Amino acid sequence: MTTSPRRVTRLVHGQPTSDGAGVKLNRVIGTQGFTMLDPFLMLDEFRSDQAGDYIAGFPSHPHRGFETVTYMLAGRMRHADNQGNRGLLTAGSVQWMTAGRGIVHSEMPEQEDGLMWGFQLWVNLPAHEKMRAPRYQDIAPEAVPEVAAAAGATVRVIAGTFGGVEGPVQGITTAPLYLDLHLDGGAALDVPLPAAHSAFAYVYAGDATIGSERVQRGQLAVLGEGGGVQIAADAPARMILVAARPLHEPVAKYGPFVMNTQDEIMQAVRDYRDGRF
Template identity: 65%
Template sequence: MNASNPGIRRVERVARGQPSSDGAGVKLTRVIGQRDLDMLDPFLLLDEFGSDHAGDYIAGFPAHPHRGFETVTYMLAGRMRHGDNQGNSGLLTPGSVQWMTAGRGIVHSEMPEQEQGRMAGFQLWVNLPAKDKMTAPRYQDIAPDRIPLVDAGKGMRVRVIAGSFGAVTGPVEGIAIAPLYLDVELEPGAQGIADVPDGHTAFAYVFEGGASFGPAHASRNLDRGELAVFERRGDTLAFTAGAQGARFILVAGKPLNESVARHGPFVMNTPEQIVEAIRDYQSGRF
């Protein structure tokens, strides 16, 4: 790769995930949506969950409402049962993805379908543009075998969940922010690049090993549990694995540049819309 290429984005800042809990006491690491990184337009929250101890996850996420955004669950290990107040039900297994558009309102639950063993994965919250906040709820439940695995050569493998990597396009479709969502695995010392639309918000979160990101003359090293926020100028992301190899998610999306009003599971544009959402939920109109 050409280190002087102005298309290679630099790392703008680095944030470390913070221990937290959600649902009925599930222990997790909050990466976006915490004090040091409140949001990253259009991304509202990123949680990593992962434990071999059932007590950390067994209580799950009992029925709770959402309005005005999308939740993206990517399972690495374990089994999670999804259900909602519309009668929908599904099982998330290792390697599967659920992209849920809550739209005008849904009440759903996510409960472990196991009593022991490892449970691990990510949940990402994606904001919806104002014009789509009251759209009808919908799901894209994607089985592991529908997610392409690309052997890019030279010690690099990529699972393409959304957007494109080279000539390969992921199965998620019809999303307003035109997302890129890749699961990248690098062998020790391996180098790679990925294309991303100029102007899109982009980040990488390392969950195994360590890697450096950015042009060679201005790269930043990240360890496990750290997130790199890239500057928006440029159309290429470059990375190099450390001595232990690396695995990270690489995510990008078109920023909305709209006002954001948040209250727990509701994300709208004005405080008045939040009050309306609470009233609608309490009145059983979801």
């Protein structure tokens, strides 16, 4: 059993919104009521089988000073950027993009019907890395290991280590853990977590007991201090469990730019306007 198990300190409901060219999504982190959970700046779930909700996609737009993490559950999304990178995200794939000093990219659906479902998470960069060179880690579905963690429980390990298995995402300063948990009815699971990391679980199918709290589909559970978390499900449930080292640095945000001061934000705006990304 996990020593010093974490308790749920807050339950967060997402807010329907739209982004890009009108893509409908559920924003869970990054709202007025829940602005961030250091180092996590934003979490969106996009889920629709209505093409009109996603077909316009996310045309070219800039980023500076943080990382975007896209995890696809269903559908196909094509990305391209001004550095010449191209790629296709399919069900089960992951893209961890470190924007660093600046990149301009697009994310466009490569389908005209059917279910489009996944997450985008924004993770802050420390001050000393905000102006680093951009990079991508594109992870194919078959490169994400799956662990049979307990009776009726499997875990996809995207980043960090679980059950002695290391995820494919590497070299991230905040030392993240990103797991996709699948629990059958009656399954229970203990997940160790680094004690100093901020952590949350977001239930995206069914409902589950996290610590001693019942968490329903579409709710995010903020986890308090401790060495791990205990999770159980009476009926089939799925969730992402994410943790990372907080930065404890000032945050200045303006749209797709996240820096430490307003002066740095103004410089980012000028650099983008003048074509220096």
